[in-house]
Amino acid sequence: MSTSSVLYDHPGPRARIRNTVLSVIFGVAVLALLYWLYRKFDQAGQWEAWLWKPFADPKTWTQFVLPGLWATLKAASVGMLLSLAFGIIFAVGRLSEHWWISVPAGAVVEFFRAVPLLLMIFFVFYGLPWVLKQPVSAFWAVVIGLTLYNGSVLAEAFRAGIRSVPSGQSEAAYAIGMRKTQVMQLILIPQAARAMLPIIVSQLVVLLKDTALGYIVAYPELLQRGVNDLAANYGNIIPAAMVIAVIYIVINSLLTWFAGWLDRRSRTRAFRVPRQTAPAGTPGATPEGGATVTEPQG
Amino acid sequence: MDVFTDPKNFEAYVSGFLWILKLTGASAVCALVLGVLLAAMRVSPVPVLRGFGAGWVNIFRNTPLTLVIFFCYFGLYSTLGLSLSQELDLNRYWLGVIGLSTYTAAFVCEAIRSGINTVPTGQAEAARAIGLSFAQTLRIVVLPQAARSVIAPFGSILIALCKNATIVGTIGLMESSNVMKDLINSYGNAVILIFLVFAGTFAALLIPTGYFFGWLANKLAVKR
Numbered sequence: 001m002s003t004s005s006v007l008y009d010h011p012g013p014r015a016r017i018r019n020t021v022l023s024v025i026f027g028v029a030v031l032a033l034l035y036w037l038y039r040k041f042d043q044a045g046q047w048e049a050w051l052w053k054p055f056a057d058p059k060t061w062t063q064f065v066l067p068g069l070w071a072t073l074k075a076a077s078v079g080m081l082l083s084l085a086f087g088i089i090f091a092v093g094r095l096s097e098h099w100w101i102s103v104p105a106g107a108v109v110e111f112f113r114a115v116p117l118l119l120m121i122f123f124v125f126y127g128l129p130w131v132l133k134q135p136v137s138a139f140w141a142v143v144i145g146l147t148l149y150n151g152s153v154l155a156e157a158f159r160a161g162i163r164s165v166p167s168g169q170s171e172a173a174y175a176i177g178m179r180k181t182q183v184m185q186l187i188l189i190p191q192a193a194r195a196m197l198p199i200i201v202s203q204l205v206v207l208l209k210d211t212a213l214g215y216i217v218a219y220p221e222l223l224q225r226g227v228n229d230l231a232a233n234y235g236n237i238i239p240a241a242m243v244i245a246v247i248y249i250v251i252n253s254l255l256t257w258f259a260g261w262l263d264r265r266s267r268t269r270a271f272r273v274p275r276q277t278a279p280a281g282t283p284g285a286t287p288e289g290g291a292t293v294t295e296p297q298g
Numbered sequence: 299m300d301v302f303t304d305p306k307n308f309e310a311y312v313s314g315f316l317w318i319l320k321l322t323g324a325s326a327v328c329a330l331v332l333g334v335l336l337a338a339m340r341v342s343p344v345p346v347l348r349g350f351g352a353g354w355v356n357i358f359r360n361t362p363l364t365l366v367i368f369f370c371y372f373g374l375y376s377t378l379g380l381s382l383s384q385e386l387d388l389n390r391y392w393l394g395v396i397g398l399s400t401y402t403a404a405f406v407c408e409a410i411r412s413g414i415n416t417v418p419t420g421q422a423e424a425a426r427a428i429g430l431s432f433a434q435t436l437r438i439v440v441l442p443q444a445a446r447s448v449i450a451p452f453g454s455i456l457i458a459l460c461k462n463a464t465i466v467g468t469i470g471l472m473e474s475s476n477v478m479k480d481l482i483n484s485y486g487n488a489v490i491l492i493f494l495v496f497a498g499t500f501a502a503l504l505i506p507t508g509y510f511f512g513w514l515a516n517k518l519a520v521k522r
Binding site for chain 1: 361461
């Protein structure tokens with residue numbers, strides 16, 4: 001572990017004994033904490049069998065959890081495809097040499113990165129029907145919100161990716177007579193896309209988590225169906241929330257692991273874009289203006 | 299056009315954003331403290347603590363914030379009876395702070411850990427080679443460099459936190475997104491104006507914050 005080598009030496013015999021003692025002390029402390037949590041839930045009667053029984057019933061899964069999961073995955077995948085398209089268009093727009101394209105594209109990207117997703121979903125769901133004179137479905141409210149926000153984040157990531165393709169690539173392409181559009185389409189975007197793959201997959205985790213906001217506009221996704229509706233039927237809100245949380249954690253961990261694998265793989269090939277910190281369910285995920293993207297390596 | 303000239307609506311608008319700022323402020327402090335503790339655990343030589351930190355990060359980073367807030371309200375408050383204030387709104391506020399800070403702490407922890415990872419091993423080795431003690435190595439060489447590389451991610455986390463604060467509206471706090479929803483429902487002829495005012499306020503708050511952190515991170519960056 002690289003962390004340990006910066007912070008402390010390889011442990012000698014005394015340090016090893018000390019670490020073992022500390023391990024035992026903190027191990028007991030952690031177990032005590034978990035037991036305390038267990039007791040708290042037990043006192044509230046949350047471990048009683050009838051609360052957990054619905055999960056042994058196939059109907060729970062076929063009526064609530066799986067349809068919810070399906071709706072979540074549907075919103076996430078449609079949102080992801082649209083975000084990718086939005087991201088590529090606005091990244092290229094922002095890199096344009098014409099100010100009347102790059103300035104508006106930049107403004108749109110900056111704006112949507114700074115506005116909370118929930119505000120956009122509310123606007124599309126409650127506000128747009130007044131303008132369009134017809135209702136907007138909860139599905140499209142969620143998908144449009146996700147697209148505008150995640151598309152803007154991806155646009156910044158793509159822009160950083162395109163700019164980090166070694167300049168020799170586009171110079172060589174111009175030298176053999178390609179035009180601007182060809183250089184972008186045939187040379188820059190394919191290379192940038194491969195290098196950006198890990199970031200795209202990590203953004204997918206953010207997007208998948210954000211579909212849970214659909215709960216607020218009654219889109220029947222995993223949180224709505226699996227926790228809210230299920231608990232309305234069986235009165236087991238805490239067990240339901242725990243089971244659904246585990247489903248989210250498993251899916252997102254797999255995606256995170258996949259992003260890490262792609263990242264490690266791309267490390268050994270061509271150039272790579274340094275990983276940006278993509279936090280929090282998360283809004284404002286990439287560092288501002290791609291400032292932290294350093295020069296391509298090797 | 300008379301939406302915001304009505305003092306009642308204007309007051310609702312102001313109080314909505316005050317809730318957002320209060321949520322952001324309190325959660326930022328709690329998440330920072332918790333995140334530093336978790337990061338200390340994650341890089342400690344004690345395996346149990348490392349496991350605890352890693353478990354926390356994996357659980358909260360992969361759970362939707364909406365579910366975390368939902369659990370705080372319906373789990374901690376409604377079912378387990380954890381009440382933090384007699385006043386309904388303040389109770390929601392503190393439950394929201396708990397949810398936001400436990401969630402955000404996972405990201406703070408990861409930012410600090412990767413900040414420490416950006417310090418080359420050679421720095422610590424050189425420090426030890428010139429005879430600095432462990433505490434000195436950490437205080438004089440490693441942590442100052444790690445702190446500087448953490449600024450940019452901290453900026454992103456703070457911005458994300460401020461936007462995520464709107465999710466506390468799920469449990470009924472009248473923060474800005476709920477206020478906007480109500481205004482849209484009562485003033486159908488001015489929906490675009492209402493959205494632009496609310497979104498514009500967020501943009502006016504957060505875009506400069508982003509540039510400030512970017513500028514600060516560049517200014518303090520360790521030149522290697």
